[in-house]
Amino acid sequence: MKCFSPKTTALQWIGLSLLSLLILPACSVNPVTGKNELSWVTEDWERKTGEQYYPVQQQIGGGKYQIDPDLTLYVRSVGKKLALYSTRSYLPYDFVVLNDSTPNAWALPGGKIAVHRGLLVELDDEAELAAVLAHEIVHADARHTAQSQEVGSLLSVGQLAATVLLSNAGIDSQAAQQGIAYGGLYGQTHYSRSRELEADFYGMQYMSKAGYNPRAAVNLQETFVALSQGRRSDLFSSLFASHPPSQARVAANQQTAYALPNRGDRGKARYQKEIAALMRRKPAYDYADEAKKKIAKEDYTQAILLADKAIKIEPKEGLFYEIKGIAQSKLNRSSNALKSFDTAVALTPGYFAPILRRGVLRFDLKSYRAARQDFEASLKLAPTQIAYVKLGEIAEEKNNCGAAMQYYQQAAKAGGKNQQQLKQKLLALQTTCQP
Ligand SMILES: [Zn+2]
Missing domain, CATH: 1.25.40.10 (Tetratricopeptide repeat domain)
Known part of the structure; x- marks a missing residue:
């Protein structure tokens, strides 16, 4: 069985060598394409990783679209219908709508898939939604997300086991209120050209089997190419960074569509009805x-x-x-x-951002007890550097330097440009703390 292609880059070799220190990569058959490939993940790992990161990735992505739970039910029903025809239909697929205006969609290993409300308003009919979802299903089904370089590099430095910590733009309250900057594991997944083509190709097969007209995937790609050249291209930058549109993809999708039966549902009236409240x-x-x-x-x-x-x-x-x-x-x-x-x-129970922001304000008002409650509550939902730093500062206020050090150590795990400041805080505490 041949797994390494001559195209394996030096960087990939280094990554693979590092990986082998942790997990032995194995040669295996891709469940969707049937091709031999090197895999460093097991199905059990995919499931666990998806389940572990799904809740926190939803938080980073603006939280669940709580005002319209029916919209998520609808998107989920379309997704589940398509997932039935995926190669690994037994994966624990789930679909959620997130409260974010940025047009985007992502998939985690194990079949956890999210669509931003900002993408739903750009689609014309249910078949286009099916094209988006089927494409993401393939990314999970064919282990694209699990095999992505981003996950690979995290595995190689042993970070994946640690809690994801969201780095903040600045650790002072002022910066915190300007906007909390988040960086997540999957927000920055970049798929290669070949994986994009694969996701389109197999996604269209799933669409066709589920009764949708696969031509919707051609139309969608045409729309994305036009958008990537238009004046609104900035808005789509994150979607296009992870899923680059191209004329080559339009052409490939046209070919795929010709080979498939030219029939199936577009579901325009149904889609428009389902997103009517969102459009309002x-x-x-x-x-x-x-x-x-x-x-x-x-x-x-x-x-x-x-x-x-x-x-x-x-x-x-x-x-x-x-x-x-x-x-x-x-x-x-x-x-x-x-x-x-x-x-x-x-109004948005279980969403960390307003809790965290209220905590920072309460901290500035020196309401430390209430602030601490907010920071602790926010950490249960999404681990942020700012919450750990503020809890450290509150502990210092209360002369609890042992606890303060622990919080700063947690905060330091997030890295980022506050690292130096945090190290200084820790050093200062080490000299003042009683052993
Ligand atoms: Zn993609």
Whole structure:
């Protein structure tokens, strides 16, 4: 059985050699393509990794789209229908809609798949949604996600076993309120050209078997190529970085479509009905996205006005209050900001961001006990560097230097540009702490 191709790059060899220190890669047959390939993961690993990272990746991706649970049920039903025809249909597939305006979709090993609401508004019919989902199903089914270089490099340095820590733009409260920057394991997965073509090809087979017209995958790719050249291309940068559109993919999909029966459902009326509520709220999300841009430009008054416009359209969306709270706290309207964050927390239960932001505000107001509760609650949902740093600072306030050191050590695991600052904090504590 031949596993190494002459194309194996020097970098891959180094990666593989490092990997072999941890896990012995084995030659195996790809479940979807039937090709021999080198694999360093087992199916058990795929399942466990998917289950472990799915909740936290949802948090990083804006959290579940809680205001419209029916939308997730609908997307899940389309996904499950397609997954029945995947090669490993027994994988624990799941599908979720995330509250993020960025058009994107991703898959974790073991079949955990997410679609941002920002992508749903760009699609025309259910068959196009099926094209997106089937493509992501193949990434999981054919072990593309499990075999990606990003996962490989993490495995090679032994980080995967450790908790993912989300690095923050800055550890001072000011930077924290400007926006919490997240980096996740799968947000940056980049698929190679051949894997993209593979995901399109097999995805179209799954679509056809599930009763969808595979031509929708051609139309979708044409739309993406046009979008990648248009003035809105910035908006799609993350989707296109992980799944680059190209004329070659359009051509390949056309060929695949010709070989498949030219029939099947497009489900336009059904799709439009299912996303009608989302489309009604779209102007509100546009205002909210504008408000975020105003915050970045430090125009907080305008940001509040825009957040209020969004709230007027949809008073039940927690995200709008979270944005309003950020702007209010920048203008030192602390009690108003607290109220906004309270509302955001109440409207999006189980979502870490407004809890964390309220914690930072409470910390600045020296309400340490309440702040600590928020940081601890946020950490249960998503581990962030800022929460560990703030818990360390609270522990220092209470002269509990042992606990402070532990928190800073956790924070230091996230790396990033705060590493030096954290090391200094730890060194200072080591000299002052009683043994
Ligand atoms: Zn892809």
